[in-house]
Amino acid sequence: xxxxxxxxxxxxxxxxxxxxxxxxxxxxxxxxxxxxxxxxxxxxxxxx
Numbered sequence: 167x168x169x170x171x172x173x174x175x176x177x178x179x180x181x182x183x184x185x186x187x188x189x190x191x192x193x194x195x196x197x198x199x200x201x202x203x204x205x206x207x208x209x210x211x212x213x214x
Contacts, residue, residue, distance in 0.1 A: 181189065 180186075
C-alpha cells in the first residue's frame with residue numbers, strides 16, 4: 167500500500183518553465199545539429 171504521508175515528504179516541486187528554460191539555455195551542449203554542421207563544413211573543405 168502507498169503511504170501518502172511518506173510520499174509527500176519526498177516530493178520536490180518541479181522547476182517553473184522560466185527556470186527550466188534558463189537552465190537549458192545556459193548550458194553549452196553540442197547537439198546533433200551542431201555536429202552535422204561541422205561535419206558538412208569539413209567535407210566541403212576537403213573537396214576544395
